[in-house]
Amino acid sequence: MTKHCDVILGLIVLIAPIAASAQSLGFGGNSGGTPQPINITASNGIAWNQNARTVTAMGNAQAVRGKVTITADQLIAHYQPKPGPKPAGGAAGTKPAAAPDALSSLDSGESQITRLDAVGHVHIFTRTDQAFGDLAVYHMALGELVLTGHDLKLITPNDTVTARDQLQYWSKARKAVAIGNALIVAKDHRSIAADRLTGYFVPGAAQTATQSSANATPDQSDKLRKVVAEGHVVVRTATDIATGDHGIYHPATGIAILTGNVHVTRGPNELAGQKARVNTKTGLATLLSAPGQRVEGLVLPNSAPPPKQGAAKPPQSGAKPAP
Incomplete structure (x- = not known):
């Protein structure tokens, strides 16, 4: 009916x-x-x-x-x-009788x-x-x-998430997934992009029993705790662009760790390796050397300072400084 x-x-x-x-x-x-x-x-x-x-x-x-x-x-x-138990007088699978208000059984x-x-x-x-x-x-x-659908978008007080294919959301697990040209842009314009971004949330400020939803504040929205980026990862700061195959980003600290085919670019200068640490708050990107692997760099004279490499080893005792 x-x-x-x-x-x-x-x-x-x-x-x-x-x-x-x-x-x-x-x-x-x-x-x-x-x-x-x-x-x-x-x-x-x-x-x-x-x-x-x-x-x-x-x-x-x-x-x-x-x-x-x-x-x-x-x-x-x-x-x-x-x-639960079937209502008395009705066999399983029997259609409910028509009622004056057909919505009453739902109510x-x-x-x-x-x-x-x-x-x-x-x-x-x-x-x-x-x-x-x-x-x-x-x-x-x-x-x-x-x-x-088209123009998929999720907007929170701190971040805007867009995607081409899907936005998925699990309320129990406090997890959101953006698939296809996924992008997270913070309100201060820091951003991280990838083929797939998975965000993990923690509860915002607890709401007391006397507070109503009308008195809620933006600080009571859930907070983004961690983002896992997969495929064609791009992290942008005010000065640097860092790319890699995988990444983990912690919004609270602004630190992103990229791994796999990593490139860090500042202007015309570029460093390449397998791991990088990007501080999106300070704009500093550091290429980290991995055991048994080398880092490479292209630095043009009279250009902006290149992205910072991992700390150099201290000179051996008794070694003379280079002229």
């Missing part, structure tokens, strides 16, 4: 609690206690299909759960009956949403963070969001 509504409707769906302290854009709800409802509204109606077990909100659709809001051209909620808490799809002009946001794309798929039990 499908029920169409010609006015803006609110659908309140109670589902089982998912993840504790979910990352800012996670849609899992609170941990323990009373499950959080999802409020779905739309300007062109809401259709409930009992056979497909979907609820579709059409036209300027919006879903709100706690501090997270999703807007899109269309929202599709997939649901399943909650596990009663007998079902749970397993997946939420947002289609077209997707915008996901909280007070501090927001993401954009063409298609978003939330897998509730996994706490997973996959965002695809």
Whole structure:
């Protein structure tokens, strides 16, 4: 049975609690206690299909759960009956009888949403963070969001992340992945790019029980703890460009360690090796020598100072200084 509504409707769906302290854009709800409802509204109606077990909100659709809001051209909620004893008087697999309000069985808490799809002009946001794309798929039990489409973007108070192919987000693991021409740009314009970037977060400043979401501050957004970069890694500072095959970046210190086919360039000067340490805050890039390997450099006279190499070995005792 499908029920169409010609006015803006609110659908309140109670589902089982998912993840504790979910990352800012996670849609899992609170941990323990009373499950959080999802409020779905739309300007062109809401259709409930009992056979497909979907609820579709059409036209300027919006879903709100706690501090997270999703807007899109269309929202599709997939649901399943909650596990447990079957209601008395009904055999397994029997269709529910038509009710005056066809949405009542969802409101009663007998079902749970397993997946939420947002289609077209997707915008996901909280007070501090927001993401954009063409298609978003939330897998509730996994706490997973996959965002695809053109102009993929994730904006936090401290960083902007863009990607060509996908933005993935795990609220339980506090992890985000950008795939395809991935780029992170800090608010002070430091940046790191790669084929694939994986960011790991830690919770921001804890919110007290008396604070409401309306009183949240940007400092309460989750903080980026570490970034793992894979493939065609490029780290840019105010003076240097460092490239390599792999990289690990720690935003708190501004230190990035690059390995594999490393090149550090400042103006026309370039050093090459297998490992480099880049301080994105000071702009200093240091090429590090590895055991059994050599570093190479190209330095043009009367140009800017070249990137710094690893510390030279001290002269042996008794050795005369070079003339």
